[in-house]
Amino acid sequence: xxxxxxxxxxxxxxxxxxxxxxxxxxxxxxxxxxxxxxxxxxxxxxxxxxxxxxxxxxxxxxxxxxxxxxxxxxxxxxxxxxxxxxxxxxxxxxxxxxxxxxxxxxxxxxxxxxxxxxxxxxxxxxxxxxxxxxxxxxxxxxxxxxxxxxxxxxxxxxxxxxxxxxxxxxxxxxxxxxxxxxxxxxxxxxxxxxxxxxxxxxxxxxxxxxxxxxxxxxxxxxxxxxxxxxxxxxxxxxxxxxxxxxxxxxxxxxxxxxxxxxxxxxxxxxxxxxxxxxxxx
Amino acid sequence: xxxxxxxxxxxxxxxxxxxxxxxxxxxxxxxxxxxxxxxxxxxxxxxxxxxxxxxxxxxxxxxxxxxxxxxxxxxxxxxxxxxxxxxxxxxxxxxxxxxxxxxxxxxxxxxxxxxxxxxxxxxxxxxxxxxxxxxxxxxxxxxxxxxxxxxxxxxxxxxxxxxxxxxxxxxxxxxxxxxxxxxxxxxxxxxxxxxxxxxxxxxxxxxxxxxxx
Numbered sequence: 001x002x003x004x005x006x007x008x009x010x011x012x013x014x015x016x017x018x019x020x021x022x023x024x025x026x027x028x029x030x031x032x033x034x035x036x037x038x039x040x041x042x043x044x045x046x047x048x049x050x051x052x053x054x055x056x057x058x059x060x061x062x063x064x065x066x067x068x069x070x071x072x073x074x075x076x077x078x079x080x081x082x083x084x085x086x087x088x089x090x091x092x093x094x095x096x097x098x099x100x101x102x103x104x105x106x107x108x109x110x111x112x113x114x115x116x117x118x119x120x121x122x123x124x125x126x127x128x129x130x131x132x133x134x135x136x137x138x139x140x141x142x143x144x145x146x147x148x149x150x151x152x153x154x155x156x157x158x159x160x161x162x163x164x165x166x167x168x169x170x171x172x173x174x175x176x177x178x179x180x181x182x183x184x185x186x187x188x189x190x191x192x193x194x195x196x197x198x199x200x201x202x203x204x205x206x207x208x209x210x211x212x213x214x215x216x217x218x219x220x221x222x223x224x225x226x227x228x229x230x231x232x233x234x235x236x237x238x239x240x241x242x243x244x245x246x247x248x249x250x251x252x253x254x255x256x257x258x259x260x261x262x263x264x265x266x267x268x269x270x271x272x273x274x275x276x277x278x279x280x281x
Numbered sequence: 282x283x284x285x286x287x288x289x290x291x292x293x294x295x296x297x298x299x300x301x302x303x304x305x306x307x308x309x310x311x312x313x314x315x316x317x318x319x320x321x322x323x324x325x326x327x328x329x330x331x332x333x334x335x336x337x338x339x340x341x342x343x344x345x346x347x348x349x350x351x352x353x354x355x356x357x358x359x360x361x362x363x364x365x366x367x368x369x370x371x372x373x374x375x376x377x378x379x380x381x382x383x384x385x386x387x388x389x390x391x392x393x394x395x396x397x398x399x400x401x402x403x404x405x406x407x408x409x410x411x412x413x414x415x416x417x418x419x420x421x422x423x424x425x426x427x428x429x430x431x432x433x434x435x436x437x438x439x440x441x442x443x444x445x446x447x448x449x450x451x452x453x454x455x456x457x458x459x460x461x462x463x464x465x466x467x468x469x470x471x472x473x474x475x476x477x478x479x480x481x482x483x484x485x486x487x488x489x490x491x492x493x494x
Binding site for chain 2: 011147206
């Protein structure tokens with residue numbers, strides 16, 4: 001006996017998903033055609049960020065608070081690697097710390113990448129994972145270098161007091177629960193001399209814009225277009241795959257078509273109700 | 282290349298596992314549920330295991346056990362943490378009042394830090410920044426529009442209070458403005474999710490299949 005029941009066919013949503021996947025694959029294979037530029041032509045955010053980095057001393061120590069979210073990290077990864085490479089090119093020593101478990105996992109991967117890429121051990125320090133969310137941040141003001149940390153950078157930070165006052169700049173890689181807002185609220189008020197700059201996914205931009213306007217945040221890369229603009233402004237771009245501009249365009253058009261379809265369906269339903277109501281009347 | 286996997290055998294195995302799981306997750310779009318559920322269980326299990334390893338390796342051992350073992354009298358306050366950790370770990374077996382002590386301390390501490398920080402770091406500086414002397418017609422217009430939108434949205438939150446016709450209309454406008462704001466924020470979120478999807482497809486094409494390598 002064979003099963004006579006018909007096999008469930010693909011729904012319209014499933015077909016649409018296959019179509020979108022196919023279109024994105026094609027867009028990625030085609031690449032970024034000339035004339036289609038993802039980088040933001042308005043370079044004010046990029047200039048602000050670059051001048052914040054240019055303003056640090058030659059042998060600066062930079063604290064990298066690495067707390068992105070796995071779901072949004074692909075959006076900012078290109079910019080994060082570009083900023084880290086830019087800081088290394090400026091001769092800065094990077095001390096990487098995480099206050100969220102997700103951030104710690106991604107920080108370890110990036111530390112391995114930096115070490116594998118030949119970053120000198122004397123300018124790279126793993127400060128590990130700190131618990132306690134906001135409380136952990138506040139504790140870091142007085143002490144951020146663990147007892148087990150060793151090396152030239154750890155010694156330098158201990159000589160400068162071992163807390164957040166020992167740094168010339170704090171770079172916040174945002175996306176997780178503990179982002180630039182927490183840094184501004186907890187650290188900005190306790191260590192006002194420490195400039196805070198951030199790389200954040202687009203969804204956080206509305207929340208961070210007011211802090212940028214008041215100067216509580218010295219610079220922000222908060223959109224995919226600014227991220228790409230920053231990377232393209234560097235002399236040697238990061239060794240990472242830049243986001244495909246055509247693929248992003250295709251995805252945006254697909255989202256717009258879904259929006260228009262839903263909108264027109266709503267309008268049609270309202271019209272139908274209105275016409276039906278008039279006939280009943 | 283996303284460079285999250287090294288070029289050795291372990292990296293190759295990692296790339297294959299990640300690629301196959303990505304295909305499984307994309308399979309959900311086509312209606313495949315059983316294998317997708319396995320991927321979900323795997324994610325939950327791995328996340329729990331990772332948190333366990335992280336808390337033992339990077340918190341309990343280096344910050345609690347090592348200092349107590351190496352210098353038992355050096356930091357007496359750490360001894361207070363031992364019963365709290367034990368109460369937290371055995372919360373399911375202890376009376377609620379006892380197990381609730383570390384949780385209450387945790388929540389109270391976080392709330393106190395968050396509230397204090399929000400007032401000193403956000404509310405006061407943003408209020409101060411909002412009170413600016415008018416510098417031009419555009420600035421005044423922008424300020425008035427911001428004030429109007431904020432007022433209307435706040436009116437839409439007044440539930441239960443008796444309102445006249447004007448108040449009801451203002452609340453309706455405020456609600457639509459709120460929905461508009463949420464829509465704009467969802468648009469921002471869409472960019473993040475779209476970048477994630479493009480990145481995953483790029484991973485399959487370039488890192489796994491090896492196109493253009």
